Amino acid sequence: MKRLIKLSSYFLLVSLLISISGCVDDTSTPSDDIDIKQQNAFQNDILYQVSTIDALLDGLYGGQMSIAELKGHGDTGLGTFDRLDGEMIVVDREVYQMKADGVAYPVEDSATTPFAAVTYFEVDELIVLDDRANSSEVTGLIEEILPSENIMYAIRINGTFEQMKVRSVPAQEEPYPLLVDVIKEEQAVFELENVEGNIVGFWLPYYVEGINVPGYHFHFIDGSREKGGHVLDYVVLNGTVSVDHTTEFELSIPESPEFMDADLSRDNSNDLHIVEKDEG
Amino acid sequence: MKRLIKLSSYFLLVSLLISISGCVDDTSTPSDDIDIKQQNAFQNDILYQVSTIDALLDGLYGGQMSIAELKGHGDTGLGTFDRLDGEMIVVDREVYQMKADGVAYPVEDSATTPFAAVTYFEVDELIVLDDRANSSEVTGLIEEILPSENIMYAIRINGTFEQMKVRSVPAQEEPYPLLVDVIKEEQAVFELENVEGNIVGFWLPYYVEGINVPGYHFHFIDGSREKGGHVLDYVVLNGTVSVDHTTEFELSIPESPEFMDADLSRDNSNDLHIVEKDEG
DSSP states (O other), X not given: OEEEEETTTOHHHHHHHHHHHTOSOXXXXXXXXXXXXXXXXHHSOEEEEESOHHHHHTTOOSOOEEHHHHHTTOSXXXXXXXXXXXXXXXXXTEEEEEOTTSBEEEOOTTOEESXXXXXXXXXXXXXXXXXXXXXXXXXXXXXXXXXXXXXXXXXXXXXXXXXXXXXXXXXXXXXXXXXXXXXXXXXXXXXXXXXXXXXXXXXXXXXXXXXXXXXXEEXXXXXXXXXXXXXXXXXXXXXXXXXXXXXXXXXXXXOSHHHHHOXXXXXXXXXXXXXXXXXX | OEEEEETTTOHHHHHHHHHHHTOSOOOSOOOXXXXXXXXXXXXXXXXXXXXXXXXXXXXXXXXXXXXXXXXXXXXXXXXXXGGGOSEEEEETTEEEEEOTTSBEEEXXXXXXXXXXXXXXXXXXXXXXXXXXXXXXXXXXXXXXXXXXXXXXXXXXXXXXXXXXXXXXXXXXXXXXXXXXHHHHHHOEEEEEEEEEEEEEEEEEOGGGBTTBOSEEEEEEEETTSSBEEEEEEEXXXXXXXXXXXXXXXXXXXXXXXXXXXXXXXXXXXXXXXXXXXXXX
């Protein structure tokens, strides 16, 4: 079913696998004009987040941070765009917008996001998947190697997927509806078959409730960077799961009137379940 | 009852008041060997936190970070010490340990904390208190000027207090009891009268539940830095309330076996109320 390899004991082998699979890019300084925040982030396992999941659930879809600024905080992650216009995936330092037509588009630095989370991905643990497995089986394997439910993990799954069911959402107009209503009424679901590509996301502890999504949250893009979305379900034929242990969390709280004036006191936990797990 | 002064419109007057009261120190770079993290913190309104309130409520009292490292992230804040040995206040860049004897002690850089939150304090709003007011009246005044319930605030109250009721807790031995049981059975309460000094603390939004204390959380130290503790209640005769709007939050998640192995899934909200508000 699997081979489970820990970096601590098999560093050379894992390095070789990583080199072959190309799943981790060189993380040397990309430019000379790197700012202090970027240097800081490179030196630490920081998960950096814009706004809160409760704000997004409540319909705060206006962009709060530019993609240029977001990219200064990580090379790997997920989120959405101004007006809830599609699903965001950040992979290999590139940001893609997977719209409700199922197509992945490159993103201008001037675009904005109302909610996103990114990190500089470094592999701490690697699982090789050499047998067909469904999404529950894969998450079961991941849980076997997570050392604690109390820290954060960025996760990347590179593989060939027999099935990949993703969804996206269309841009909204003000007054913005609740996210749960957008999902129920407007989400577009796509079922891809025999597709190679990358899942990117996080496993986060229970105490992020209200701020981000406790448990798993994954987005997918295919290898040709042409299609993808928020992952609803999949079957993988073979691939690798990389896990990055993350023990610093930074939350950027928007200062916009939209965010400052919102009533965020509603309990959104039921909405969150529908939005993240169900098909609307 | 009060004069309410906003920095935006009365900057010079407020600057004068601050100079007179001495409530805000020069925040220029204190040394040449300042590291990147410190520079970053100086440039931003970052609330920096070690571990989570739920971990503390569950009895994780072992020190997770040195005071030297904590001081690199802020000049103002609160927390506790290794083995829950007293209440921490960080004021004017100094850290004091207010033990269960009611006495404030200076703290070595090598001491450690299991839970603390600090920021570099900058005054965004100032309230002048020129009439006697109880704690509810003061928090009522503060709430009149907070622009939103969705961002974070560091708060400092400099004044002369007709009454100041504080508590502290004694160092614990392993296996550590729950914090709620320490408070119920072992907290020491002190009632100071006609004392000049500084309250330092935070107002935090609901979404930090599980991570920190939603609402107010204050510690006090007297002007001679000889006594203080966790604030239970007070009556102020005159003084100033300074509020620092804070829109970045950084959580440092411990990587110790104690933290990694803890079962943090218990709902601690009732415990939190007893620990923060009641007298045990």
